[in-house]
Amino acid sequence: MPPAAVADYRQNAEANEATVTTDTTLIYFSSVSENTRRFVEKLNVSAARIPVFPTEPQLIATAPYVLLIPTYGGERGKRSILPQIMKFLGHEANRANLRGVIGAGNTNFGEYYCIAAKKIAAKCNVPVLYTFELMGTPEDVLNVNEGLETFWAPASHKKK
Numbered sequence: 079m080p081p082a083a084v085a086d087y088r089q090n091a092e093a094n095e096a097t098v099t100t101d102t103t104l105i106y107f108s109s110v111s112e113n114t115r116r117f118v119e120k121l122n123v124s125a126a127r128i129p130v131f132p133t134e135p136q137l138i139a140t141a142p143y144v145l146l147i148p149t150y151g152g153e154r155g156k157r158s159i160l161p162q163i164m165k166f167l168g169h170e171a172n173r174a175n176l177r178g179v180i181g182a183g184n185t186n187f188g189e190y191y192c193i194a195a196k197k198i199a200a201k202c203n204v205p206v207l208y209t210f211e212l213m214g215t216p217e218d219v220l221n222v223n224e225g226l227e228t229f230w231a232p233a234s235h236k237k238k
């Protein structure tokens with residue numbers, strides 16, 4: 079296929095993709111081990127989950143949100159952002175509405191602790207708001223609840 083045809087094909091694939099929209103202020107990814115889901119369920123905010131499987135409809139953010147994601151490190155921090163998260167951020171609306179990132183990870187990974195959240199924040203020019211390990215402690219839950227409340231208080235968040 080010539081390059082132009084490949085580009086058209088991709089555009090059509092995206093246009094035909096099943097989508098669901100969300101205006102929630104928190105969007106997260108959690109793999110089948112579901113540590114992150116368990117953490118999110120302890121928060122005071124409702125949240126939307128990025129699809130785990132390709133058969134699920136793609137999530138599109140229609141309002142500003144904070145992204146909460148775990149890291150799954152590849153070799154020396156490479157390929158640390160899961161394909162599902164890359165696909166989600168491939169949608170322009172999902173990048174445009176992103177305001178901050180919270181990272182989940184494991185400090186056993188040393189310098190690569192929460193590297194996916196740090197990379198996304200740097201690339202999208204938004205802050206890393208918080209990091210925590212695995213399914214978080216009660217203190218993490220308190221900190222994130224309070225932090226999100228402050229972050230979304232009128233005039234406190236920065237972009238736009």
Ligand SMILES: Cc1cc2nc3c(=O)[nH]c(=O)nc-3n(C[C@H](O)[C@H](O)[C@H](O)COP(=O)(O)O)c2cc1C
Pocket residue numbers: 107108109110111112113114115148149150151152155158182183184185187190191192193211212213
């Ligand atoms: C194969 C594998 C690689 C991982 N790589 C990293 C890493 O590079 N940095 C990090 O902070 N945590 C890493 N973790 C820890 C996960 O981010 C952590 O277990 C997280 O809670 C998983 O969330 P989930 O169960 O919602 O998918 C890794 C975990 C696994 C299983």
